[in-house]
Amino acid sequence: MANRERKIYMLSKKNVDYIEELKEKRDLKYNSEALDLIIREHRTNSDMTTEVMIKLIGEKLAEQLKSELLGIKKASNETDKNTQIIIELLNGLFVKNGYKTLATTDDIKCETIDRTRKIVEERIAKKRVAKLDREY
Structure with a gap:
């Protein structure tokens, strides 16, 4: 803790109480150590939160796209199957009736x-x- 600067800040009573509560919980000597800890944790959590948020959005988007694409895939497969059936039926009719050109x-x-x-x-x-x- 060599690079420390003395600053004077105005904080609400609620925030001062929180700093003192954290100081006692973590067995710290000074309120400034508790405030340092709060800031370090906030920085870490802010960076982590952004990464987690990006990952979560990506997963949700992939999940949403997957279900949409699955529906399209099923419809496409059904259409392909029906088309092949129609081609087979028409081919059978053409062969049976002896059509050479249409x-x-x-x-x-x-x-x-x-x-x-x-x-x-x-x-x-x-x-x-x-x-x-x-x-x-």
Whole structure:
């Protein structure tokens, strides 16, 4: 404790009582030692608190993203599975009926395609709204 300076500070009665209480608890000789200890602990805890806070925020964010990404992954897997089933069914129909070539939607577009797309988009939107309602 060689680098010590004498300073005069005005403190509230409550803070002075706290310093004296800490001095007695820790068996310190002077109030200034207790105040030094309080400041050292505050510095350590402030640095630690920032690190802990950053770590906690990171963990919470990762947890939140993980659940969101899991939902996207499940939906993607389900969509992929359904697409593969449809391709297999269509392939079976084409082979059974002996189709060699087919017109694409670029060549001819049936209005049923547009109507079906609209129905599916509305169904997806309703499911999304229902899910959001359940979450809140």
